[in-house]
Amino acid sequence: xxxxxxxxxxxxxxxxxxxxVLTLTSLLGALMELALPFALGRAVDALVAGGPxxxxxxxxxxxxxxxxxxxxxxxxRAAGESGARVTRRIRLRLLRYVLGTGPAMTRRFPEGELxxxxxxxxxxxxxAPESIVTGAALAVPTxxxxxxxxxxxxxxxxxxxxxxxxxxxxxxxxLRATTTIAAGYQEAQGDIAARLVDALAGARTIAAAGTxxxxxxxxxxxxxxxxxxxxxxxxxxxxxxxxxxxxxPLLEVAVLGVGGLRLASGDLTVGELYAAARYAALGAGLGxxxxxxxxxxxxxxAAARVVGLLTERPVAYGELPLPAGPGxxxxxxxxxxxxxxxxxxxxxxxxxxxxxxxxSGKSLLAALAGRLTDPDxxxxxLDGVPLRRLSAGALGRAVGYAFERPVLxxxxxxxxxxxxxxxxxRGAVHxxxxxxxxxxxxxxxxxxxxxxxxxxxxxxxxxxxxxLARAFAHGERLLVLDDATSSLxxxxxxxxxxxxSGELGGRTRLxxxxxxxxxxxxxxxxxxxxxxxxxxGAHAALWRDPGYRAVFQATRRPAPPPGDVPPxxxxxxxxTPSADVxxxxxxxxxxxxxxxxxxxxxx
Numbered sequence: 001x002x003x004x005x006x007x008x009x010x011x012x013x014x015x016x017x018x019x020x021v022l023t024l025t026s027l028l029g030a031l032m033e034l035a036l037p038f039a040l041g042r043a044v045d046a047l048v049a050g051g052p053x054x055x056x057x058x059x060x061x062x063x064x065x066x067x068x069x070x071x072x073x074x075x076x077r078a079a080g081e082s083g084a085r086v087t088r089r090i091r092l093r094l095l096r097y098v099l100g101t102g103p104a105m106t107r108r109f110p111e112g113e114l115x116x117x118x119x120x121x122x123x124x125x126x127x128a129p130e131s132i133v134t135g136a137a138l139a140v141p142t143x144x145x146x147x148x149x150x151x152x153x154x155x156x157x158x159x160x161x162x163x164x165x166x167x168x169x170x171x172x173x174x175l176r177a178t179t180t181i182a183a184g185y186q187e188a189q190g191d192i193a194a195r196l197v198d199a200l201a202g203a204r205t206i207a208a209a210g211t212x213x214x215x216x217x218x219x220x221x222x223x224x225x226x227x228x229x230x231x232x233x234x235x236x237x238x239x240x241x242x243x244x245x246x247x248x249p250l251l252e253v254a255v256l257g258v259g260g261l262r263l264a265s266g267d268l269t270v271g272e273l274y275a276a277a278r279y280a281a282l283g284a285g286l287g288x289x290x291x292x293x294x295x296x297x298x299x300x301x302a303a304a305r306v307v308g309l310l311t312e313r314p315v316a317y318g319e320l321p322l323p324a325g326p327g328x329x330x331x332x333x334x335x336x337x338x339x340x341x342x343x344x345x346x347x348x349x350x351x352x353x354x355x356x357x358x359x360s361g362k363s364l365l366a367a368l369a370g371r372l373t374d375p376d377x378x379x380x381x382l383d384g385v386p387l388r389r390l391s392a393g394a395l396g397r398a399v400g401y402a403f404e405r406p407v408l409x410x411x412x413x414x415x416x417x418x419x420x421x422x423x424x425x426r427g428a429v430h431x432x433x434x435x436x437x438x439x440x441x442x443x444x445x446x447x448x449x450x451x452x453x454x455x456x457x458x459x460x461x462x463x464x465x466x467x468l469a470r471a472f473a474h475g476e477r478l479l480v481l482d483d484a485t486s487s488l489x490x491x492x493x494x495x496x497x498x499x500x501s502g503e504l505g506g507r508t509r510l511x512x513x514x515x516x517x518x519x520x521x522x523x524x525x526x527x528x529x530x531x532x533x534x535x536x537g538a539h540a541a542l543w544r545d546p547g548y549r550a551v552f553q554a555t556r557r558p559a560p561p562p563g564d565v566p567p568x569x570x571x572x573x574x575x576t577p578s579a580d581v582x583x584x585x586x587x588x589x590x591x592x593x594x595x596x597x598x599x600x601x602x603x
Contacts, residue, residue: 004303008128008296011303014089015082015129022078022130026137029071034144036064037278045271079130087126090306094118100314103372108312112194117309121186121302128299135292145279149255152272152279159258160280163251167244171293174240178297181236185229186301191222233294240290255280315371318389322398325383327477327508329369334378337364338531342378348477349506351521353513353539355551356528362512365528366482369510370399382478400475402484405460406467408453413442416453417469432473435499437492438465460487468496472504479504481511485518497521516552527551 012019043057098105098114105114142164149156196219199206206215259276262268268276326348334342339361346352354362367373368380371387380387382398390398410416417429417438429449433439441462445451458466464487471479479500485493500509501521513519520539527535527548535542542548 003307004300007125007303007307008132008299011086011090011125012129012132014086016085018078018081018085019129019133022075022082023133023137025071025075025078026134027140029068029075030137030140030144032064032068032071033141034148034279036061036068037275038148039064040278041271041275043271044274045269048270075134079134083123083126083130085126086129087123090122090125091118094122094306094309097310097312097314101312102315103367105309105312109309110194110197112192112197113190114309115197116186116190116193117305120189121305124186124295124298124302125306127295128303131292131295131299135289135296138289138292148279149276152276153259153262153268155258155262156255156276156280159254160251163254170240170243171289174236174290175293175297177236178233178294179300181229181232182298182301183304185226185233186298186305188222188226188229190305192219192226195219195221237290237294244290252277252280315374316388317392317395318386319391320385320389320394322385322390322394322477323383325477326506327398328381328383329478329508329510330381330384331365331368332379332381334368334375334380336368336373336375336378337361339364339368339375339528340531342533344526344533344536346508346510346524348383348508350523351500351509351511352524352526353511353519353522354526354528355513355519355548357551360528361531362528363482365526366480366510366512370401370478370480371395372401397474398477400471400473400479402464402468402471402479402481404464404483404486406463406470406484408463408466410453412447412450412452413445413456413466414449417449417466417473419470419474428473429469432469433466435472435496435503436465436468437495437499438462438469442466461489461492464488465492465496472499475507478508478510481509483512483514486514493518514552519552 015022039057039060043061046057095118098118109117146157146160146164149160199215199219206212256273256277259268259273263270263273328348329344329346331342331344334344338359342365354365356362364373368375371380374388382390387395408416409419414426414429417433418425426449430439433442433449441458442449442451445456464484468481468484471481471484485496488496497518509522511518511522513522513525516539519525522539524537525535525539525542526533527542529547535545535548
């Protein structure tokens, strides 16, 4: 909890001016609470002595009450403002950290868990300054009560001290117990949120399968655990309340008993005895800190969960600009995840398809190419510069990504397509949309490029086209297409392919492909198998290998280039012959590729 406590202390330091207002109003309110018993005692003595009813002490009591009430009102406003300020600061820091860390964060934490920690838990940490300041202000009446009782009679002070020790022990045990319980409660909340987000993402699948009741039970798996922690919290509050509630009346009785004996012996006046009783009640008011201790315990537990997000290291960028070059991509001895010892050279301006069976590392290779992730060993270079040493701006301008399921971020379609450009240019946005065959359907929307993405009814293919347009709009050197055309119809995919080889032909293109037609249209093909580069060369040459042809068995594919009609593939380990291995009668046009020595990793 030490790291979490440091976060709580930083939250207090960043409370801003409103936290100062809360501190002042809390202290002033505490002083008014101390002044009220004294003023009331003086008023009682004046009345007992037959003084005037409208003397100075009743007026003083009224002023003290009014000032105390004003402090309470101002304190409520200040607590809300300071809590909102701290929460905002924590959330902004977490958002920058999570987005800066990138996919590594979402691989470790489910989306629902991230939302819970950045939402509910960050807000609970934001309430920590209020709990600390307001709870600490309760010590002022307690300390003042001790001093006032000492001035009235030291014997009363000793009586109060004995009870305060017991109350402090109750609060200490309560803080420890509730911190542990709150941590379990918040973990159960995060688990439910994570399962709920997963269920919402798969709502169509659940509806199609008719498993809504089963999914509801899965989402609420942690509900009994949440209930158990809630009951434990209630029991802890009840136990602490009962203990404090038992001590406080006994304390007041003890002080009144001792004060009565002193009054009988003539050592106290009636007013002093009344003031002593009030100060004893103020001193025992430390027991009312249970609510603030509870909130502080929840804040500490929430801070531990927030700090857990900060253990992932965000991506660190260098300061180098990208020198002029054709976009040559090179991987030297790269090992990451399931990929091992990858050596690969992609010439600038060329089109390279990445193929392989599921789990062979195609998407990971694409992520390494533009530094969505870093290799465990080895280096990835663009035009001779290691990606780690490039500035964030240079890397963002150089590399454009398109994914199988793109997420459109921005207030409008134009913003979503222009995302990543330093200065969004409508002309460049429109040109990118035309290259991705998205311009026509975007213009048919009610507000065209100014339509908010959430208000635009789009099919999966149309969404993919906008994802491609976004990549085309700002990938000046390298385009990484991770199965980004899987939802396109054949005609649209051919048109996009023509744009890639035509107006976008000067950029290097790394294309994760599952169709033989896509691989055939590329200049070269990287064939991944078991996390290694099994071969690197032209599709026409690789097609002669039965193992390469077997990669495309599950999909209908075009025939190899004319004159290279292969026999059915020989079954390999784990493979079975398929009726789809015979090439179709109509073959696609062949893109001739000059022979280039293949760079491959060791088998």
